[in-house]
Amino acid sequence: xxxxxxxxxxxxxxxxxxxxxxxxxxxxxxxxxxxxxxxxxxxxxxxxxxxxxxxxxxxxxxxxxxxxxxxxxxxxxxxxxxxxxxxxxxxxxxxxxxxxxxxxxxxxxxxxxxxxxxxxxxxxxxxxxxxxxxxxxxxxxxxxxxxxxxxxxxxxxxxxxxxxxxxxxxxxxxxxxxxxxxxxxxxxxxxxxxxxx
Amino acid sequence: xxxxxxxxxxxxxxxxxxxxxxxxxxxxxxxxxxxxxxxxxxxxxxxxxxxxxxxxxxxxxxxxxxxxxxxxxxxxxxxxxxxxxxxxxxxxxxxxxxxxxxxxxxxxxxxxxxxxxxxxxxxxxxxxxxxxxxxxxxxxxxxxxxxxxxxxxxxxxxxxxxxxxxxxxxxx
Numbered sequence: 531x532x533x534x535x536x537x538x539x540x541x542x543x544x545x546x547x548x549x550x551x552x553x554x555x556x557x558x559x560x561x562x563x564x565x566x567x568x569x570x571x572x573x574x575x576x577x578x579x580x581x582x583x584x585x586x587x588x589x590x591x592x593x594x595x596x597x598x599x600x601x602x603x604x605x606x607x608x609x610x611x612x613x614x615x616x617x618x619x620x621x622x623x624x625x626x627x628x629x630x631x632x633x634x635x636x637x638x639x640x641x642x643x644x645x646x647x648x649x650x651x652x653x654x655x656x657x658x659x660x661x662x663x664x665x666x667x668x669x670x671x672x673x674x675x676x677x678x679x680x681x682x683x684x685x686x687x688x689x690x691x692x693x694x695x696x697x698x699x700x701x702x703x704x705x706x707x708x709x710x711x712x713x714x715x716x717x718x719x720x721x722x723x724x725x726x727x
Numbered sequence: 728x729x730x731x732x733x734x735x736x737x738x739x740x741x742x743x744x745x746x747x748x749x750x751x752x753x754x755x756x757x758x759x760x761x762x763x764x765x766x767x768x769x770x771x772x773x774x775x776x777x778x779x780x781x782x783x784x785x786x787x788x789x790x791x792x793x794x795x796x797x798x799x800x801x802x803x804x805x806x807x808x809x810x811x812x813x814x815x816x817x818x819x820x821x822x823x824x825x826x827x828x829x830x831x832x833x834x835x836x837x838x839x840x841x842x843x844x845x846x847x848x849x850x851x852x853x854x855x856x857x858x859x860x861x862x863x864x865x866x867x868x869x870x871x872x873x874x875x876x877x878x879x880x881x882x883x884x885x886x887x888x889x890x891x892x893x894x895x896x897x898x899x
Contacts, residue, residue, distance in 0.1 A: 664794030
């Protein structure tokens with residue numbers, strides 16, 4: 531039964547990841563014909579330069595537009611995968627410790643999903659002179675908290691699992707597994723709650 | 728007599744420059760609303776004997792909402808790297824600065840598309856700094872063929888409220 535649940539979860543996750551990776555990779559959104567202000571419209575160019583705008587400001591930059599589109603597409607995927615990860619995290623937290631195997635399976639699936647979520651944020655191209663501000667800055671600060679938490683929680687969990695399997699009392703960092711998990715969950719949920727459009 | 732003639736000719740052909748401005752967009756979403764502000768617009772009003780021409784432009788990049796990701800998403804959504812300027816232009820009446828309420832038929836060039844724009848009520852007010860011209864208008868993202876940004880799979884409202892506060896100085 532548990533094996534089946536695990537297989538289903540991994541299948542769903544791999545489908546979502548493959549689908550979203552394919553979407554991000556094929557970020558060739560159709561671009562409609564545009565009036566490129568500085569290139570096609572001489573009158574507009576004259577008008578704008580008469581106002582004192584330099585060509586650097588008024589010229590179009592297709593490379594920058596392409597970069598922004600790839601970035602947006604990847605961050606949107608990051609957002610969708612974030613919801614999947616949050617769902618899996620919630621399920622892991624709600625699974626009772628008595629059902630250790632299911633808890634372990636959900637924990638591993640959460641970690642894989644978390645990795646895929648993080649990938650789309652870390653590897654989204656960053657525009658020149660980009661500096662995080664506002665909610666985005668807080669989103670990144672919280673990412674440090676849940677990022678560290680996502681490393682510590684499974685390590686503490688593994689130690690706890692081994693102690694339980696050996697029939698030993700729970701001691702040391704193994705005791706911190708629930709604390710680390712809840713902290714990670716709170717930081718992750720908080721990071722999602724302050725997302726912006 | 729000659730002085731009066733020269734004075735009247737000068738006032739007929741007066742030009743004005745935009746000295747300070749604040750252009751704000753307000754976008755609504757069920758989760759929250761956001762405002763973006765630009766103070767980098769430049770503009771002029773050029774008058775001849777027959778008519779006055781208004782031209783105001785601002786770089787799309789100059790709008791800041793206080794959140795870096797939203798600003799870059801806005802830039803992407805509005806194709807701001809391909810069409811870096813938003814331009815408001817059109818003819819205005821010669822009597823524009825005479826302290827009356829006007830309705831203006833202008834054009835707004837935004838995201839590579841030019842649409843007519845009607846400002847229903849605009850009333851320039853003389854102040855110590857020059858002429859203050861404040862107005863607002865709704866902007867439909869659909870009319871400019873723009874995809875509405877979404878959060879939690881819910882798009883923002885189609886109508887964006889634009890507010891303009893500006894001060895104009897007469898050229899000497």
